[in-house]
Amino acid sequence: MVKVAVCGAAGGIGQPLSLLLKQSDLITHLALFDVVNAPGVAADLSHINTRSKVTGHGKESMDEALSGAHTVIIPAGVPRKPGMTRDDLFKINAGIIRDLAEGVAKNCPGAFVLVISNPVNSTVPIVCEVLKKHGVFNPKKVFGISTLDVVRSSRFASEINPAIDPKSTRVTVIGGHSGVTIVPILSQIPGQSFSKEQLEILTQRIQYGGDEVVKAKDGAGSATLSMAHAGARFATAVLEAAVTGKSGLVESTYVNLAADADATAAFRARTGLDYFAQDVEFGHEGVKRILPLPAISVFEQALLDEAIPELKVNIAKGTSFISDSAKI
Numbered sequence: 001m002v003k004v005a006v007c008g009a010a011g012g013i014g015q016p017l018s019l020l021l022k023q024s025d026l027i028t029h030l031a032l033f034d035v036v037n038a039p040g041v042a043a044d045l046s047h048i049n050t051r052s053k054v055t056g057h058g059k060e061s062m063d064e065a066l067s068g069a070h071t072v073i074i075p076a077g078v079p080r081k082p083g084m085t086r087d088d089l090f091k092i093n094a095g096i097i098r099d100l101a102e103g104v105a106k107n108c109p110g111a112f113v114l115v116i117s118n119p120v121n122s123t124v125p126i127v128c129e130v131l132k133k134h135g136v137f138n139p140k141k142v143f144g145i146s147t148l149d150v151v152r153s154s155r156f157a158s159e160i161n162p163a164i165d166p167k168s169t170r171v172t173v174i175g176g177h178s179g180v181t182i183v184p185i186l187s188q189i190p191g192q193s194f195s196k197e198q199l200e201i202l203t204q205r206i207q208y209g210g211d212e213v214v215k216a217k218d219g220a221g222s223a224t225l226s227m228a229h230a231g232a233r234f235a236t237a238v239l240e241a242a243v244t245g246k247s248g249l250v251e252s253t254y255v256n257l258a259a260d261a262d263a264t265a266a267f268r269a270r271t272g273l274d275y276f277a278q279d280v281e282f283g284h285e286g287v288k289r290i291l292p293l294p295a296i297s298v299f300e301q302a303l304l305d306e307a308i309p310e311l312k313v314n315i316a317k318g319t320s321f322i323s324d325s326a327k328i
């Protein structure tokens with residue numbers, strides 16, 4: 001029995017993500033939770049002729065949706081409008097994520113938790129702090145989905161250099177998921193030979209790819225379809241490793257560095273951070289290992305140096321949102 005709960009399932013990401021998950025033979029039950037329209041989306045998807053059962057759960061039924069879930073995927077919350085930063089979403093999304101994490105702690109404390117809602121650099125620490133508060137935190141099982149940065153990296157790189165196949169090229173993206181905290185390691189793309197100017201343009205485009213979509217949608221939200229693709233790719237990797245035992249599955253993802261005790265010290269020494277996006281290999285229990293940082297160029301080291309102070313602030317904001325409220 002592999003129950004996957006999608007929280008925010010009726011939204012711009014939630015609907016196409018649920019559609020993609022309905023194609024998966026790894027999932028036996030898809031539980032769709034949203035404060036609006038979840039039963040409608042569930043009824044629609046339930047007619048698709050794959051094996052999984054689909055159920056819809058409205059506002060009052062979060063516990064039912066989460067109960068016994070193997071994996072919980074969270075695209076709930078508000079998206080950006082032009083002129084906003086991801087951090088501007090904190091005010092609304094922090095409370096939404098906290099309440100969903102409380103639901104996870106109560107109903108499925110051993111679940112994998114895959115966080116899409118922004119600002120990811122802060123929402124992942126919120127989830128971890130809530131789970132810690134309830135004594136059910138397993139750092140190997142909580143992930144910030146930064147796969148869209150990886151997807152954009154190979155796509156945008158292939159537009160500059162058509163010899164790069166976007167589908168089979170996986171670019172490591174370290175740091176976090178917003179602006180300068182997104183650090184694509186383009187120097188490691190096999191066979192790449194970008195000029196300095198191309199590297200600068202490409203890096204800037206990857207770091208601000210989200211803004212490109214927000215601007216084009218002109219007030220109607222942010223990336224949804226490409227995010228659904230990225231979210232399904234990430235969830236499938238986590239599930240394949242956990243459910244089928246498939247080995248060698250690696251994706252860049254934003255995790256609590258305690259997820260790999262062997263790697264923690266080296267990463268803390270290099271970054272001073274408790275959370276960081278880096279390539280992770282998946283196993284039965286989630287994080288099997290955090291891979292060592294790849295060799296990075298002088299240009300990438302400068303990007304990392306710029307990312308670290310911002311990440312520190314984002315992480316502290318998420319962590320203190322829970323720890324400060326516990327003191328009241």
Ligand SMILES: NC(=O)c1ccc[n+]([C@@H]2O[C@H](COP(=O)([O-])OP(=O)(O)OC[C@H]3O[C@@H](n4cnc5c(N)ncnc54)[C@H](O)[C@@H]3O)[C@@H](O)[C@H]2O)c1
Nearest residue numbers: 008010011012013034035076077078079116117118148227
């Ligand atoms: N990690 C990434 O790379 C990435 C990419 C794109 C978007 N995002 C983020 O994903 C989030 C969702 O984006 P979207 O475009 O789908 O937004 P959306 O507004 O279209 O959908 C969000 C859904 O969440 C639901 N929701 C709100 N509060 C809820 C709650 N308490 N419980 C359950 N559901 C709730 C809403 O009813 C809505 O259906 C945003 O925060 C956005 O910034 C992240």
Ligand SMILES: O=C(O)C[C@H](O)C(=O)O
Nearest residue numbers: 080118209210211222223
């Ligand atoms: O840009 C956004 O706000 C959504 C998402 O984080 C993205 O990278 O597209």
